[in-house]
Amino acid sequence: MTETTPNPAGNLGDVAPVLALVDEEIEQSLARLFELLRIPSISTDPAFKQECRQAGAWLVEQLTFLGFEASLRDTPGHPMVVGHNHEAGPDAPHVLFYGHYDVQPVDPLEEWTTPPFEPELAEAPDGSRIITGRGAADDKGQLMTFVEACRAYRTAGRKLPCRVTILFEGEEESGSPSLIPFLTANAEELKADCALVCDTNMWDAQTPAISTGLRGLVGEEITITAADRDLHSGYFGGAAANPIHILSRILADLHDETGRVTLDGFYDGVKDTPAEVLEMWDALGRTAEGFLGDVGLANPAGEKDRSVLELVWARPTAEVNGIQGGYTGEGFKTVIAAKASAKVSFRLVGEQDPDSIRAAFRSHVERRVPADCSVHFSPHGGSRAIQLPYDSPMLGTARAALSEEWPQPAVMIGMGGSIPVVGDFQSLLGMESLLIGFGLADDRIHSPNEKYSLTSFHRGIRSWVRIIAALAAR
Amino acid sequence: MTETTPNPAGNLGDVAPVLALVDEEIEQSLARLFELLRIPSISTDPAFKQECRQAGAWLVEQLTFLGFEASLRDTPGHPMVVGHNHEAGPDAPHVLFYGHYDVQPVDPLEEWTTPPFEPELAEAPDGSRIITGRGAADDKGQLMTFVEACRAYRTAGRKLPCRVTILFEGEEESGSPSLIPFLTANAEELKADCALVCDTNMWDAQTPAISTGLRGLVGEEITITAADRDLHSGYFGGAAANPIHILSRILADLHDETGRVTLDGFYDGVKDTPAEVLEMWDALGRTAEGFLGDVGLANPAGEKDRSVLELVWARPTAEVNGIQGGYTGEGFKTVIAAKASAKVSFRLVGEQDPDSIRAAFRSHVERRVPADCSVHFSPHGGSRAIQLPYDSPMLGTARAALSEEWPQPAVMIGMGGSIPVVGDFQSLLGMESLLIGFGLADDRIHSPNEKYSLTSFHRGIRSWVRIIAALAAR
Structure with a gap:
């Protein structure tokens, strides 16, 4: 100023x-x-x-x-x-x-x-x-x-x-x-x-x-394909790969137990927020209770030990924006789906490179897809x-x-x-x-x-x- | 005979x-x-x-x-x-x-x-x-x-x-x-x-x-609710709980790295299949390649070191039959969903008790839902x-x-x-x-x-x- x-x-x-x-x-x-x-x-x-x-x-x-x-x-x-x-x-x-x-x-x-x-x-x-x-x-x-x-x-x-x-x-x-x-x-x-x-x-x-x-943004849609058709979970369950299981593992592994994103090199280019900036934000008086209470939540869900303003203004994230697979209608259908998909986006800060983040995510996914299954990637946007x-x-x-x-x-x-x-x-x-x-x-x-x-x-x-x-x- | x-x-x-x-x-x-x-x-x-x-x-x-x-x-x-x-x-x-x-x-x-x-x-x-x-x-x-x-x-x-x-x-x-x-x-x-x-x-x-x-069957639908509305992942991402992340963790944790189901007491009442029965089944000549090859797969995905016939005829399973949350339409929507849900079923063998399996699953889920989020269970069927x-x-x-x-x-x-x-x-x-x-x-x-x-x-x-x-x- x-x-x-x-x-x-x-x-x-x-x-x-x-x-x-x-x-x-x-x-x-x-x-x-x-x-x-x-x-x-x-x-x-x-x-x-x-x-x-x-x-x-x-x-x-x-x-x-x-x-x-x-x-x-x-x-x-x-x-x-x-x-x-x-x-x-x-x-x-x-x-x-x-x-x-x-x-x-x-x-x-x-x-x-x-x-x-x-x-x-x-x-x-x-x-x-x-x-x-x-x-x-x-x-x-x-x-x-x-x-x-x-x-x-x-x-x-x-x-x-x-x-x-x-x-x-x-x-x-x-x-x-x-x-x-x-x-x-x-x-x-x-x-x-x-x-x-x-x-x-x-x-x-x-x-x-x-x-x-x-924050910048990288979006990526992934679709995991296992069998060439939907299967009966009675006949095939326990033997056939279930793409929802594979997808769940991929998504669960995106964060460690401290809320940090696990992708290789994800934090390259992320600088610590200067202390005086953090102090200015603290002075705004927006607590986790106030920020999250407005939408029915109470506890920050991301990286531990950071203020909510730092989490949303100055830290990068990985968020799953949508997921779909198998039978999702009314009632129950004991099916093992042929496919399951998710839309995942990353918010970027500092000098994080969108292309590198996308590549690291694809590598994270590919390492978790069994040899007889496949993954299709569909990119959405990318900005620093x-x-x-x-x-x-x-x-x-x-x-x-x-x-x-x-x-x-x-x-x-x-x-x-x-x-x-x-x-x-x-x-x-x-x-x-x-x-x-x-x-x-x-x-x-x-x-x-x-x-x-x-x-x-x-x-x-x-x-x-x-x-x-x-x-x-x- | x-x-x-x-x-x-x-x-x-x-x-x-x-x-x-x-x-x-x-x-x-x-x-x-x-x-x-x-x-x-x-x-x-x-x-x-x-x-x-x-x-x-x-x-x-x-x-x-x-x-x-x-x-x-x-x-x-x-x-x-x-x-x-x-x-x-x-x-x-x-x-x-x-x-x-x-x-x-x-x-x-x-x-x-x-x-x-x-x-x-x-x-x-x-x-x-x-x-x-x-x-x-x-x-x-x-x-x-x-x-x-x-x-x-x-x-x-x-x-x-x-x-x-x-x-x-x-x-x-x-x-x-x-x-x-x-x-x-x-x-x-x-x-x-x-x-x-x-x-x-x-x-x-x-x-x-x-x-x-x-095999018997226990079905259960779970719905995880986090915020009281869908949130913009830019404004709230990194601070607000994402129900798809919670659900992914719940589902990923259902199996360990050997393919066994992790629920407490899940294998109570499961007997080893008699050797002569396994031999009879082996004599049928149905290999993993044959059984799974028919549907475009190659590798058994369940418990390690068991024949596919034993996996589908004599072993219990946990399978996710459907999953849904957030934006799943065409294109991309950078939303953190309010809710995410999955339909999960268990195939039972031997003396596994449907009520005990359902209770163990609910406990598995509840332990993984943060205090400011909630879960709704909807049971579907239950048979020994x-x-x-x-x-x-x-x-x-x-x-x-x-x-x-x-x-x-x-x-x-x-x-x-x-x-x-x-x-x-x-x-x-x-x-x-x-x-x-x-x-x-x-x-x-x-x-x-x-x-x-x-x-x-x-x-x-x-x-x-x-x-x-x-x-x-x-």
Whole structure:
């Protein structure tokens, strides 16, 4: 941190009329968000291909109305949305705003208390107002905070204070297969002074946060095949290989009794977290009981003797995200399955290399598959961890602008989730990212009953109005 | 074995006209079997309740036509079919024939090359003729061998040589919940001199077999619950308990590195197989390569240093029949599931006690579930192993009759599968069972593309014509 007060060069008073318009127009802003939330743009399921395109087209229409030169850009997968508004002139700073219009699948559907694609403004048990629906927080509600901030400037008859390029992706929830080719092919067009990425959380409902560390991600699906057909466990049980047994052994052996991941070389490139950073996180007062109690748990399950914040912000993991084999319907079927499969992902930190982790995992698996059985690997994504410098000037400017808007000053935190685009912006466009989002820990993203706080949406819009003004005034 | 030649007191020449009628009428017999196979009587799936009843009613109609006093008998689950034909008179021996009209589920449906409920007479790759469809072998094809044998006697204008009671169950594939209450409530009506149970295999296509040992079965479904919702593996990974990890550890720990089951007291009541029995089985010449090679495997996967026949006929097992947790759809979802579940079954031998095995398993599971997670147990079935005396006179009579019909003499074998009704007949009706069936090891029962050999069906009918004549002549 180099700056802790509002940027002295800026004239934040300028934005007061824009902020007032945000307040006046919040119901219309919400109605527009609901339009977007009604489109079931599930990118990982090919059945929703057309709906993904529809969501992208809707955004192009919005941006065009706001004076952006915007278009839907085809990829081998779902299309990108790109828009440019450079009315601030060539000397203004240039920001690239990134969000994604695709959403996670909704199963198990029966656990939703409101239909996932029929958003509502509801009252939470604590009395706060929330926006319900798949994508409310991840990431449609978040990306619309920026779109609506741009709209407020326009409604106020003002130019955007920065040159703004917008990039909305439609494959973030399915491994972003088209992102790197697209960034590479359009590097000149997309490169800006910095990126603004809105896909992260606040520290709590009062306290905005800028995420300065992001874990990387490696995903791998494995399928073990034993016999060439499902077998009767009476006739063959005790003699025939059972792929569920083999898979269980593979997965059980991923962790030792202290919770450490056992893959060869897994911790290569993992540095100890500096003591002062650990102290800063301890000062946030988030205990294991508080963090896990929110979701019905009590005891940290990972590596022993580390705080929960260190576990989720600064330590690597191996997690099984899904497993399936044999008969899983109602009742019982005494079968020995021909196949069993699991989806496994690794969160990476520091300098852990995705390719090496993938290779170590495959070796771990292959050593445990008997000679007469086989394994098929299917890779999903691969991204290194990101760590932003704590002393970046832009970081200070944005932190000050955020602190003006919210009840509590903005804090710098780690992020357990992976946002591969941040690494791609760094490596392909040479551009740092400011990770500023308004999600809350209980937003249930990726789960049934996803929601977004109305306050997050409203103050999120106001925050962007302030941030782009502050960045322009630097 | 006390008898190895056709029973001298019998007059097997008597059955020649009946056998000739079996041959003449085989196409009509097949047509009737197809009618039954077209009824999708999947007992484990409540959606097929009406179809189960329909299959039972169809059988009542057949038996009534054959001079049986037959009826559909309601239970809390699927109905029983009971029929009596005592025209042989009070001095004739009395047999109870048992089969089941319900079938296994058909998933994965896409692996069937012919629709499971549209039976066909097809040609197998080896040139033999087969009957395709779910239930062709297990157990509709088998039970119809006896029904058609009765029909041949009637068509020949002959009385059945034994007093015959028939019991067809509709819940065999779903744990037979109504069987014990029904046998108990109707013990007087159902008790006979011996039971004939037709739900087992031949030794090979040339060699009929009588199964003298049957493994018992204990099933248990476990569901591990960790957090109260599905979690994002980025935000919570490394700190939150993952129920798939817990389940994998539970299942991996079921076996030690020598393939033995690790549950406390699991091998209590398991006796070593007598050396002479092992020698008899060795003489059958079924190697691991042959037994497992048929299904695409090569190496025995269970306890070390035992023959495959001993493993499947005389050793107890623990097998995971199904597992499910987290995201299992297409693509990837970085979720930590709230729940994960598995269906586990144990095959029992000797004097292993089902209740003790279930308790030892539950204890094994509970010790591995962390304090802030929970487990739910759902029991499925429970039956002890059965061992018939090798020197039973009825066994010798049936073996001789079978040996007359088939190219090779009948052998006595073990059975890896469980047929709980045999234990129930023993304990509730004081009645031994002769386990005579005409299935083949490659019939794919419980799997896609189930089939039954036309020869099994045809000679199976002829076998019962001979067996009931021989039993009557003793």
